[in-house]
Each structure stands twice: as C-alpha cells, then as structure tokens.
Amino acid sequence: MPAPEGRSVKKKSFKAKSVFIKFRCSYFEKKLLKVKAKKCGLTLSEYIRKVALEEKIIERLTDEQIDMYKMLVHYHNSFKSIGNMYKKRNPNLTQKVHQLADEIKLHLNNFKK
Numbered sequence: 001m002p003a004p005e006g007r008s009v010k011k012k013s014f015k016a017k018s019v020f021i022k023f024r025c026s027y028f029e030k031k032l033l034k035v036k037a038k039k040c041g042l043t044l045s046e047y048i049r050k051v052a053l054e055e056k057i058i059e060r061l062t063d064e065q066i067d068m069y070k071m072l073v074h075y076h077n078s079f080k081s082i083g084n085m086y087k088k089r090n091p092n093l094t095q096k097v098h099q100l101a102d103e104i105k106l107h108l109n110n111f112k113k
Helices: 027-040 044-052 063-085 091-112
Strands: none
Touching: 027 044, 063 091
C-alpha cells in the first residue's frame, strides 16, 4: 500500500555531533568529572560540553531530597488548611499559621533553584 500524500514539507535531517575534541586530565580529575556528570544525569561528554559553553547545569535531586520536598508540600498545604479553618474564630492564630505556611513556601522555592 502506498504512503499517504499528506506531507509536502521535507523532514529536517538530524545533524549529529561529528567533531572530536581531546584534552588531557589526571585520573582523579576524570573520576571527579564522571561523578559530577552522573549527579546531573548527563553523560561525561554532555557535562563537559555544557561546562565549556557556560550553560546552566542543574543537579538531580536525590531520593532523600525528593522525600523532603514532598513532606514540605504536605506541611504547607496542611498549615494553609488549618489557618483557613480558624479564620473567623481566631484571626490572630490564622495569621500566624499562614505566616508559617509562607515560610515553608519560601523553602520550597529554594528547592527549585
């Protein structure tokens, strides 16, 4: 069966990286680069390329850090709910609880950086 004639635009061809660059480093420097690349979830060549081109490199979060982030989100949501529950009865308590929730939110925003 012939292919449908829906595509009139030519496909863009993928240009793989074809130039090879070598540099010398010590055994320990190579190990350190590999460890840093692994923390970022990149291959060694991708990591070195990003560092050389001064691109922003973000390290991956560990499982422990992800669990802490989830726990902070849960606490933030709980404190907001508690503050809303006492809104009419005790406005002073509501203000303090919401302030605590905002501090937790600040820590959550620091996680993203």
